Amino acid sequence: MNGRRPVPVRPPKPARPPRPMDRRRRSACRGRPLCRRPAPGACFTQFSKRGGMTVFQEARENVVEVKGPKPPAVRLLAVLIGIVAVAAGFLALSVTTVPAGHKGVLLQFGAVRGVWDEGLHFKIPFAQNVVLMDVRVQKSETDAAASSKDLQVVKSTVVLNYHIDPERAADVYQRLGVDFASKVVNPSVQEVFKAITARYTAEELITLRQKVSEETKALLAERLRPYGIVVDGYNIVNFDFSDEFNKAVEEKLTAEQKALKAQRDLERVKVEAQQKIEQAKAEAEALRIQREQITPELLRLREIEVQRMAVEKWDGKLPNVTGGAVPFLPLPEGR
Structure with a gap:
């Protein structure tokens, strides 16, 4: 000894034994990795020291429920629902409608098998198809x-x-x-x-x-x-x-209109001349008839009518005349 007192060495504290857990809780934590930070309130935490490090080990607090097999009634109901769904889908694919004014050409695997009229029809799903053809105007x-x-x-x-x-x-x-x-x-x-x-x-x-x-x-x-x-x-x-043709047509129509107008004017002049000729002929014919009807008695009668009209217009005053002529017309005998 060199005079120094030996320093007592304290043995390390034994690790705290883990808390006993239920078998179901252990099975729930089995296979989960160790974590350094536990999830608060979700798992039960177990502390241990390994190699001078503090290790956190989680264990689920929730108890895993072990479910048993489903009852036969539930399985039967699920099977029935599946069958009904398949049947409904098959029926929907089997029904087709041909609207009014159309013809339905039935195709089976791409080949024409007939023509359907308007209305409701049934076909084989995935094997038959209907193409609508419009037969309206x-x-x-x-x-x-x-x-x-x-x-x-x-x-x-x-x-x-x-x-x-x-x-x-x-x-x-x-x-x-x-x-x-x-x-x-x-x-x-x-x-x-x-x-x-x-x-x-x-x-x-x-x-x-x-x-x-x-x-x-x-x-x-x-x-x-x-x-x-x-x-x-x-x-x-x-x-x-074309524009050239339209212009030519317009010019032609214009010329035709002018020619038509000139033709109408010529016809109008001819008609007017013919009217004058006919009028002159009528006047000449009237004069000829009058000449044939004039006699000495008619001339004497016209003379008397002229004298009477002169007397009726006289105002009683003698006109001033030069010479010894008497300004009176001779009256016919017997008046």
Whole structure:
């Protein structure tokens, strides 16, 4: 010994044994990682020292409930609900409706199997499908351009009314599909308009407009009939020509109006001259008749009438005359 007193070494305090926990609580904490900061109020905390560090160990306070198997009635009810839901979905997929003015083309795995009329129908889900075809009267308005017989450029807006033949709805769908208007109707309108316009001059297209429209409708109906499309009406809304043609037409109309006015003036002059001739003839005829009717007795009677009128107008004063003549008219004898 070197004279120093030995320093007693205190043995470390034994670790505090963990608090006994219920088996269910231990099972709840089993497998959870150790944490340094416990969640307040959620778990029971166990303290221990390992390697000079304080370790916090959590244990759930909530007791895990152990549930038993469901009763048979509950399982049966769940099965029934599932069956009803599947049946309702299957029924919804099986019911289809064809609205008024349409035909339903029935397809089975993509192949046409028939045509359904308006109303409620049932189909096989995932195997059958229904395509609606509108069989009502439809309208197609098209801007068409062509050349007339005299090589004038003609532009027009035409309106076509048509409908699908209900008996051939399936055929129309098989050959053309649902966009048959863009495939057949509009191109046919353009082609027929050009064919008919080439038969007439620009002036005839205006003056014979109704005839042009009827011929176009007849030819268009003939073209669309093989496709199952029926033409109901065809109307030409307007004709539009070039500015040069419009100016020429205006000048021609002006010249025709002037010529017509001159013709009317000439006819008026002729009528007036004829009237004067007829009037002169009438006056000459009247004079001739008068000459034939004049006799000495008629002349004497006219002379007497003139003298009487002079006497009636006399105011009783003698006129101043030079010479010895008496200013009185001789009276007829017997007065």
